[in-house]
């Protein structure tokens with residue numbers, strides 16, 4: 001008798017425990033307002049990423065196509081995997097001295113690990129995160145980008161007393177370590 | 179249990195013995211892990227794990243990287259505990275260079291670690307339920323994890339591999355919304371966590387597949403070095419947060435969850451209870467984040483003085499140890515990670531012996547293995 005009783009109580013216990021779970025799923029089934037799924041490709045227009053979202057590294061340009069990169073190469077030195085290549089050029093400036101400018105700021109998005117060290121280490125604060133995230137392409141070469149836009153130039157800032165430098169972990173080329 | 183070599187099993191086969199390969203691509207094994215399983219009928223005799231399928235040589239790569247650069251590699255070991263991994267290396271560098279980080283950084287690091295722990299346990303709960311055949315769990319676990327990932331994404335741009343904690347502090351300040359969103363999440367999750375119990379904890383199928391399955395004694399846990407929820411499920415008090423407090427853990431009040439049974443069920447309960455504890459820790463800190471800098475001043479080139487250094491942190495999986503031998507250069511001479519999953523993996527043969535083959539997945543699921551952390 002005892003074992004028969006246990007047999008049935010086990011069955012009831014099992015059904016009860018399954019029912020508890022079904023109550024949860026049933027609740028969500030009849031409450032479509034609780035749906036959190038996004039219809040991704042359809043909602044492209046409304047989809048807005050967070051401001052700090054790490055989509056890709058970009059070189060900041062203002063509306064007149066000026067950027068602030070002087071081609072110092074610190075970002076290249078700090079990148080752990082060689083995703084950045086700096087090709088700099090020198091041109092004579094007004095005083096007749098030769099001055100270093102950026103020729104090509106090459107960025108391999110396919111190798112970038114989004115560690116953020118280049119952005120943190122740039123002394124001129126020229127780099128930033130872009131929010132573009134749809135990077136799927138058929139050819140990997142497309143992911144190698146030249147960040148300085150064609151025709152862009154460095155913005156000349158009038159010489160001011162230097163603001164205190166932000167804390168950076170850079171490997172300055174001209175400043176021997178420590 | 180005596181040592182078993184693969185060749186021993188292959189030669190000493192009798193009628194009714196099978197050698198079965200599970201993996202490396204089996205979807206239920208959570209990554210590319212291969213188990214060589216020796217079966218007698220349906221009963222498991224030995225399980226020999228073979229690792230190395232996603233070995234990337236992270237320790238060797240570290241020898242050619244500066245300390246700030248190493249951070250982004252540690253993300254890729256245990257990707258579900260990225261913050262704690264970052265923190266381990268950061269704490270080590272700070273300890274070695276004698277830098278004192280601001281209080282604000284300590285608080286934020288602790289909150290982030292606990293959020294990350296909840297997120298990791300949520301994903302484990304989801305996947306564990308799915309291993310047992312409850313697909314619903316997977317959706318519900320990921321639904322709640324999404325809230326944490328949103329908090330992360332808003333504050334520092336990435337959802338999984340953050341590289342946010344760095345030597346000296348943090349890469350940037352937290353987002354102005356961070357506190358508000360975290361408090362909202364705690365409120366939300368306090369309501370949702372009981373659902374986990376309704377869906378899975380009391381479920382009769384789940385109970386019968388976990389209770390009394392894969393029992394590990396405390397002595398085994400200690401001799402195998404199983405830490406984290408796996409060790410604590412066997413009553414092995416191994417919480418680094420309690421034993422060697424770092425960051426702001428000495429300022430908060432929380433319980434170390436211990437269960438005595440040592441079976442899959444105990445490991446499950448440890449993790450569910452830890453989610454409650456983590457929420458308690460966050461609640462104690464979130465309103466009291468002190469004002470201040472988000473980073474201490476570090477030298478432009480970080481060099482560790484000559485010597486040997488080590489640091490331990492408690493990740494979601496257990497005790498992560500970092501060991502560095504420095505020759506006074508900006509690169510480490512040798513870097514070693516003692517990852518929790520590696521030790522937790524090798525108890526599996528002990529746990530499985532005598533159970534049925536279908537329980538292998540259930541038992542390995544209860545260990546919460548992250549394969550990149552094993553192979554690193």
Ligand code: SF4
Pocket residue numbers: 068069070071072073074075076086121122123124125126127
């Ligand atoms: S560190 Fe900044 S200024 Fe220097 S090359 Fe890179 S982007 Fe240009």
Ligand code: SF4
Pocket residue numbers: 057078079080081082083084111112113114115116117118119
């Ligand atoms: S984010 Fe990191 S990996 Fe990517 S380009 Fe910058 S430094 Fe290199």
